[in-house]
Amino acid sequence: MELIVEDLSVARGGMAVLEGVCFRLACGHALVLRGPNGAGKTTLLRTLAGLQPPRGGRISLDREAMVYAAHADGIKAVLTVEENLRFWADLYRVDAVGAALEAFALGPLADRPAGALSAGQKRRLGLARLLVTGRRVWVLDEPTVSLDAEAVGMFARAVRAHLAGGGLAVIATHIELGLEAEVLDVARFRPRRVVTGDEDFL
Numbered sequence: 001m002e003l004i005v006e007d008l009s010v011a012r013g014g015m016a017v018l019e020g021v022c023f024r025l026a027c028g029h030a031l032v033l034r035g036p037n038g039a040g041k042t043t044l045l046r047t048l049a050g051l052q053p054p055r056g057g058r059i060s061l062d063r064e065a066m067v068y069a070a071h072a073d074g075i076k077a078v079l080t081v082e083e084n085l086r087f088w089a090d091l092y093r094v095d096a097v098g099a100a101l102e103a104f105a106l107g108p109l110a111d112r113p114a115g116a117l118s119a120g121q122k123r124r125l126g127l128a129r130l131l132v133t134g135r136r137v138w139v140l141d142e143p144t145v146s147l148d149a150e151a152v153g154m155f156a157r158a159v160r161a162h163l164a165g166g167g168l169a170v171i172a173t174h175i176e177l178g179l180e181a182e183v184l185d186v187a188r189f190r191p192r193r194v195v196t197g198d199e200d201f202l
């Protein structure tokens, strides 16, 4: 499996955000998206995930092979941590709840309602969800927000294991994860607009 993006244009709120995005990502590889606030990382990820249509270009990706995780983790507050994972495991038909609890040190919190978790604990649960999806392509928007250093390490280990198993990951992050990943600065793809006055382009 390979993720191929060709000449992709994406927009938010009716405004062009990125144009001409191209990259290829093979099994076992990760791509880290960089760029300043507002550069378009989330918009690109949402487009890859099929949450919004591209303005132009091509994405070759079997969406059935992909899982997207962003700020809203889709956690059900009234279910316990383990029940949340079981819910997703049943949905994706992947029996890996124990491994997911262990990977993110959620065992001691397994019986706690998710609504009673701290922000970082909720984020760990949202990331543990990735492990019960069995999906090959992880599309992750700022996955380490609210995580302490130890939890960032858990996440990095989970990504490494995923890649070692033939998975792919596209990750927008402002922090250094210590992964061997290709880096794409999305600011390179900022649209060039012709304007009147002394400047030719913005």
Ligand SMILES: Nc1ncnc2c1ncn2[C@@H]1O[C@H](COP(=O)(O)OP(=O)(O)OP(=O)(O)O)[C@@H](O)[C@H]1O
Pocket: 012, 013, 017, 035, 036, 037, 038, 039, 040, 041, 042, 043, 044
């Ligand atoms: N809901 C929205 N409606 C309209 N415009 C939006 C919306 N969300 C973001 N934008 C705009 O789209 C552009 C790209 O934003 P995006 O969220 O993709 O950037 P980002 O690189 O992910 O930023 P950050 O590092 O702050 O998360 C920005 O100019 C932003 O102001």
